[in-house]
Amino acid sequence: MVAAGELLARFRVRAAVVVWLLAAGSASAELVLGPERFVQANGADIVVPGYSVPSFVDWNNDGLKDLLVGQGGNYNSPAVRVYLNQGSPSEPVFSTYSYVKTSGGDPVGYVGHECSCAALGLYPRAVYWDGDARKDLLVGQLDGTVMIYRNVGTDAQPVFDDGTFLQALEGDQKVNIDVGDIAAPTVVDWDNDGLRDLLVGQEAGGLYWYPNAGSNTQPDFQEGVEIGVEGGGSFVVAHQQSTPVIMDLDGDGRKDLLTGNLPGQLLFYPNVGTDAAPLFGDYSQVEADGVPITVDAITGASPRSRPFVTDWNGDGLLDVLIGAGDGKIHLYQGVPDAATMALLAVGALGLLFRRRSSTLPRDRA
């Protein structure tokens, strides 16, 4: 039997440890990633022709997220592959792939758009574009244009139309959106007005916001606005080639920017503006297993990192997929940060706590 006083003393020690560890960990809420590995299919690393642009979405509605990969390089082989997940929510497994196709049977990206379809990595993102509950495909292209391929099949068996160039500006002034070269689009309500907007990265490193003045099912984009920086001027990602992922990564309630760049790094730009009017200042280089991430390219090419944030293995920790000039799918799984690890250890070491003095937590520091 244990006396009530002794129980209370134990509780106080453990509560103090928890508070101390939480305080110690509060400064590092960003991504904490483990070592690099490569996503495989049929037991071998996936390698697509040219540049890879991965994302992870349940393509066929079977409850398992699937791997969607844009490909293409040197003006060849622009296409979108889908690897259906044959594993489990905690352990994705892939074997073969198929190309995402139009209702005419052509792979999306090959036909109908002449040179504009060519790619240094066709940049696809699955989105629900027009409110018909069938997933559509948003595709950034080499020439800086952005296309929407509408799903004319079903949500579980997507098949697409021949694609439409997205346009901006008013009424009869509307022109195709063109950010220069290598468009990297994402859909986000940038200004928090309830309407999803288009944010597009590009080769020179800028970010363009196309405000939606229509609706969430019939977007109507206004003139592109260059994203700014703290103190004035235009945002340009360090070392060119912005590939934006927009989400609040440090938990301060303001959407942040995660982006790749030309030399294949992964950069985190915390939002120093507001959630409805983001501004970016200094960046930090995201690390994997304590080493700054730099993805590879085949000889003579530039890496051009293209990140996608997801929970790959369903453990509640964010993971990062990165596509690159080596055609591979780089995977960095989130690991508990030092504070969380220590908290877990507090639970696991409960027996120790009952026998040892309160100096243990400091020993563990």
Ligand SMILES: [Ca+2]
């Ligand atoms: Ca699936």
Ligand SMILES: [Ca+2]
């Ligand atoms: Ca908006």
Ligand SMILES: [Ca+2]
């Ligand atoms: Ca933030």
Ligand SMILES: [Ca+2]
């Ligand atoms: Ca995870």
